[in-house]
Structure formats: structure tokens, C-alpha cells
Amino acid sequence: MKKIKYSLILACSITLCSCFNGPTSQVRLIDNPTANEIKLVIDGKDVVIPANSKIKYTFEYGKHNLAYNNESFDIVVKPVKFDGTGIINPTQSNYMLHTFIYATDNTSDETFDKLYEKTLNKVDVIIDGEQVQIELPVKVVNDFFIEDEDNRWDYSIDEKIPDEISEKLNKNQSYQARKIKMYRESEYLKFLKEDWLEEEDEVSFPNKPKKLSEINQYVFPKLDLESITCNEGKKYLQDTLDKWQQLFTLTGSDFDSKYEGLGGYDGMLALRDSKKLCPTDKDPEQTYSKAISPLDEALTKGRDIYFFIVK
Structure with a gap:
């Protein structure tokens, strides 16, 4: 030594x-x-x-x-x-x-x-x-x-x-x-x-x-839509997931141009801001906030990761 x-x-x-x-x-x-x-x-x-x-x-x-x-x-x-x-x-x-x-x-x-x-x-x-x-x-x-x-x-x-x-x-x-x-x-x-x-x-x-x-690092999470009792939040999340599925069909510059609005900084801000769709009087159990939490966590954790494993 x-x-x-x-x-x-x-x-x-x-x-x-x-x-x-x-x-x-x-x-x-x-x-x-x-x-x-x-x-x-x-x-x-x-x-x-x-x-x-x-x-x-x-x-x-x-x-x-x-x-x-x-x-x-x-x-x-x-x-x-x-x-x-x-x-x-x-x-x-x-x-x-x-x-x-x-x-x-x-x-x-x-x-x-x-x-x-x-x-x-x-x-x-x-x-x-x-x-x-x-x-x-x-x-x-x-x-x-x-x-x-x-x-x-x-x-x-x-x-x-x-x-x-x-x-x-x-x-x-x-x-x-x-x-x-x-x-x-x-x-x-x-x-x-x-x-x-x-x-x-x-x-x-x-x-x-x-x-x-x-191998389970940075896995795109499965979200429980059925647990959401706030219809506005459920619709927003379903639309968001549909956009993600569309994104997965794109490559190169097409992917790059769409990614920021979903998984980049803008996308993360939009997801968090969507909690306003389900205030406490509409969603007393905060079912929407709980449902999007795994996606928010995955996007934050994978922000600087090039290879995002999808299951």
C-alpha cells in the first residue's frame, strides 16, 4: 500500500x-x-x-x-x-x-x-x-x-x-x-x-x-388510472400517457422535438402543475397526486440518464 x-x-x-x-x-x-x-x-x-x-x-x-x-x-x-x-x-x-x-x-x-x-x-x-x-x-x-x-x-x-x-x-x-x-x-x-x-x-x-x-433501473412506471377519482386529472393523465406512447414511435429529431414537453424540464413542470386540476374539494383523498407520483419520481431520477429502460 x-x-x-x-x-x-x-x-x-x-x-x-x-x-x-x-x-x-x-x-x-x-x-x-x-x-x-x-x-x-x-x-x-x-x-x-x-x-x-x-x-x-x-x-x-x-x-x-x-x-x-x-x-x-x-x-x-x-x-x-x-x-x-x-x-x-x-x-x-x-x-x-x-x-x-x-x-x-x-x-x-x-x-x-x-x-x-x-x-x-x-x-x-x-x-x-x-x-x-x-x-x-x-x-x-x-x-x-x-x-x-x-x-x-x-x-x-x-x-x-x-x-x-x-x-x-x-x-x-x-x-x-x-x-x-x-x-x-x-x-x-x-x-x-x-x-x-x-x-x-x-x-x-x-x-x-x-x-x-x-435489470430495473429507470423503468417507466405503470400508473394506476383507475384509482383516480378526479375525472379532470384522470383525463389529463390518460392524454399524457397517450402522448408518451406516441413519443416511443418516434426517432431522431422527431423524438427530440417532442421529448422536452413530456420528459424534459417543461414536461416535469407541466405534470406537477396539473395537480391544480384536482384540488382538495374535488379530490379529498388526493388520488391524482398519488397516481402521478411514480411518473414524477421516474422523470426526476432519469433526467440525466440517456438509456431509460421501458417495461
């Missing part, structure tokens, strides 16, 4: 970069870190990713079907307010988000140690066939969609972690920065053997992929 601490006490600078996203589509890296070729079916089209390789795929805004290993689900690819990036991981392989600490030479050991301790997580590791738990400055993720909205990183799988970073500092100013590097599991194990593990150790990380039917 100590070896890495001192090898990373360096002068620091931060270079920010951003990714350009087209106005009607979203490009995603589809990665296959396994030793076998895989086939992902997107909208009925076979997309083959060779072993230990990756491809880029452009998704137009709108509804798509993804199938893998005889399972499938529907997604909606949509615009977001703030740009983001991510990786599609059909095999649900393990990816590691390892935190490095960069610090100026005048950073005290006490300051560094406190920063380092905050990066540690208890992680399950299989060493020579035995599963144990150790502390490492890493987070293990194996989701089908690995999005930076939920898992922040500074350097992706094919970006090298720099030996040093630089920042404009005042003379004698102490400075520290945390940077996160994403690794494929095989590459991360090589990295661990440089500083944490013995070369002869047989090491892996547990992996329990979910069935696609069990």
Missing part, C-alpha cells in the same frame, strides 16, 4: 475534457472483455463484438430493443440536460473504478493518509480459490449499462492514468486531487500484482450477472 502512496505524490494539474453528443443520437462504446466473440442484437440487427475488443454504436433518440443470450428488453435513448458518457457491458463483466491520489510534495503524511482512507472500500476477492474481503481504493461495477451519472471516472478503459498532473498553484501551496481510472478486470489484476498481490497468486473478483429481466 505504501508504495503507491509515495509513487503518487506529484505536482498536479487538471485538464478537463468534454464529449460532443449529436443533437439526435447518442454514441456508446460496447465492450467485450471476454475471450469469446459475442453477439448483441439491436433492433433485430446482429452486432458482433470480437473477443477482447470494443465497437462504437450510434443510437438514434427513441425506442430500441436490445437482446443478448436469448433475453431482451426495450430502452428509450433520450436527450439529457448535461452531457455524459458510458459503456455498454452485455456480458456484465467486472469493471474496476480505482481511485488515485495526486498531491504536491509538501502534502503531509497525515493529510495524505486521511484522503487515502476515504477511498477504501471492502471488496470481495477470490485468492487461490478462497473468497476473502480486503480493503482497496476501488469500486467494482458490472452493470449492463455503466453510466458516469452513477459511476464517476476521469480516465476510461483505454486511457492511461498519467504519472503526474499539473495545476496553477501559488508558491508553496499544498494541493491534492483524486482521480478515478476505469479498468477491465484482467487489466486491473495486472495492476494489482505490481503493488498489492504476489505474482503467483490466482486472483479474481466474484461476478454474478443479472438476468436482463432483473
